[in-house]
């Protein structure tokens with residue numbers, strides 16, 4: 072689908088100067104609003120039973136906030152080849168905001184020689200994903216409880232082969248646009264950790280956000296749209312239907328995928 076029209080294209084700050092961004096990182100506002108929801112028995116078990124530490128790599132404070140200070144290398148999470156036979160050098164996919172983890176689990180199952188790391192702040196989703204990973208006996212998946220933006224700032228450059236962001240919160244109200252994950256400042260943080268030639272793949276069911284993302288990403292120096300400038304990519308077969316995607320389709324929404332490579 073081509074971007075012939077850009078509905079209500081908002082003002083996007085495309086400034087990418089390193090000075091501006093160095094100053095801005097600590098002030099970047101959160102892309103999520105933590106919601107209190109019921110933990111089912113399985114999720115609670117996975118969050119508390121040490122058996123699941125082979126999936127959930129970090130602990131949390133008493134408010135359920137993941138402690139990420141010590142995570143400075145995602146590949147090192149796969150160093151123990153007894154537990155994770157692919158080892159640290161296997162191709163690495165990082166999924167931001169996996170929700171309940173259904174599609175991440177399916178992808179990890181479908182591609183056993185690739186390593187996957189998912190990050191979320193929503194505890195029921197973290198617990199559910201770890202519980203299912205154990206049921207499936209996956210040895211190529213790790214889960215982090217925490218804010219992806221904070222985490223990526225402490226990872227090495229050129230570290231990850233693919234970063235995926237599926238159905239990020241659309242932040243529909245104009246006053247909330249600043250919380251949208253896809254913004255020039257946040258994309259600087261994303262592209263720094265992406266390997267040269269690596270992928271950034273995103274998808275949304277929210278039309279305004281789809282065109283917003285297209286504008287931000289097409290104008291982002293250092294990224295190339297694999298479908299050609301101004302175009303969305305056809306829905307790839309390897310991306311499983313996600314929970315939020317299904318919800319959007321049930322409400323009559325369209326779906327827009329975008330895949331960019333790092334130059």
Ligand SMILES: C[S@@+](CC[C@H](N)C(=O)[O-])C[C@H]1O[C@@H](n2cnc3c(N)ncnc32)[C@H](O)[C@@H]1O
Pocket residue numbers: 102103167168169170171190191192193196217218219220236237238239240241252313314315316
């Ligand atoms: C709309 S949901 C989509 C979930 C899932 N990808 C799907 O398609 O079903 C967006 C998720 O991203 C998570 N999220 C938003 N910003 C995040 C961040 N900075 N770090 C980690 N997770 C984040 C939210 O907690 C939420 O669960």
